[in-house]
Amino acid sequence: MPEGHSVHRIARQFTKHFVGRICEASSPQGRFVEGAAVLSGREMLRCFAVGKQMFAEFGDDPTAPGADASVWLRVHLGIYGAWDFAGDFTTKLGQTGEYGRGARIEDADAEDSLSSIGAPRRARLRMAEQEKETELDQGWPPEPVGAVRLRLLTEDVVADLRGPTACEVLDAAGVNTVLDRLGPDPLVDELEVGERRFIERASKRRVPIGQLLMDQSVVAGIGNIYRAEILFRARLNPYTPGNEVPLDVLHGIWNDWVKLLGVGVEVGRMMTIDGLTGDDYEAALQDVRHRHWVYGRAGEPCRRCGTPISLAEMQNRKLYWCPSCQA
DNA sequence: AAAACATGCAAAG
DNA sequence: TTTGCCTGTTTTC
Numbered sequence: 001m002p003e004g005h006s007v008h009r010i011a012r013q014f015t016k017h018f019v020g021r022i023c024e025a026s027s028p029q030g031r032f033v034e035g036a037a038v039l040s041g042r043e044m045l046r047c048f049a050v051g052k053q054m055f056a057e058f059g060d061d062p063t064a065p066g067a068d069a070s071v072w073l074r075v076h077l078g079i080y081g082a083w084d085f086a087g088d089f090t091t092k093l094g095q096t097g098e099y100g101r102g103a104r105i106e107d108a109d110a111e112d113s114l115s116s117i118g119a120p121r122r123a124r125l126r127m128a129e130q131e132k133e134t135e136l137d138q139g140w141p142p143e144p145v146g147a148v149r150l151r152l153l154t155e156d157v158v159a160d161l162r163g164p165t166a167c168e169v170l171d172a173a174g175v176n177t178v179l180d181r182l183g184p185d186p187l188v189d190e191l192e193v194g195e196r197r198f199i200e201r202a203s204k205r206r207v208p209i210g211q212l213l214m215d216q217s218v219v220a221g222i223g224n225i226y227r228a229e230i231l232f233r234a235r236l237n238p239y240t241p242g243n244e245v246p247l248d249v250l251h252g253i254w255n256d257w258v259k260l261l262g263v264g265v266e267v268g269r270m271m272t273i274d275g276l277t278g279d280d281y282e283a284a285l286q287d288v289r290h291r292h293w294v295y296g297r298a299g300e301p302c303r304r305c306g307t308p309i310s311l312a313e314m315q316n317r318k319l320y321w322c323p324s325c326q327a
Numbered sequence: 328a329a330a331a332c333a334t335g336c337a338a339a340g
Numbered sequence: 341t342t343t344g345c346c347t348g349t350t351t352t353c
Binding site: 216 | 333334335336337
């Protein structure tokens, strides 16, 4: 379910609560027993997201004779994967602080100082596209619920992974192989470098721009909602071949993605309509049907011109656009 | 109550 | 090209 913004938030959560801690790893479901055994007993050294994928590096296992290299965990949540955190939290993520480029790790402390009113309380936090916090009224550690592929446990925080499309242990070379296949991510790459790579990859192909934006090797992190919304905001027809999109429009698309991703990571939702205030903003926060221009609105009147929103299949995914605004 | 559907991807056939 | 992932929400019977 998650697009890029939520994976960055999850990586932040790991950075805040797991990095620097020894992790006990297990696979209650039984489908990742070997991988969990490799990770268990190691310290998480760092965690970051690139596009929709999350990478966490674990240090040397001091108890394993001859071990001298770190190992990496790679996770892709797919369409309904989720991380369930439980333990002592001071706050939900995303309510304070700037989540701009390069601020992922440094901001963690600032956030703590801003929100340290009140003692940490034990809670449960589900992180998928949407986040939901609930009370934790069990003993410690809590029983895994459902099919938990991987459980990472520290002294006071636990993270349960369910339903991922990818979950594997890699060495550094394996991580690089994956990273090489991924296009630029505004929260990872220098903005100018990322833009150059995006335009290089998008402007040379005859493939429809609607398809290129979903291609994770062209730009990483955009999914079906951001795709539809970015194209509407650019007033660009999704079927326009990449090599026929004016360069300044591609430039605008990249900048818009930089902006939307920043908002998404900060707010924790894909807010794609600018300038909402008051009740309209609250409604948008609350309900996906109120926060997009065209996504999920087939047949409903365009919010800008009233024309019914079109729906078609592109690469087995639903594509929404306004046939008038995006002629 | 049951079925359909979803903000992806990888592996199998 | 089809299936698996295996959950949560919405729609249909």
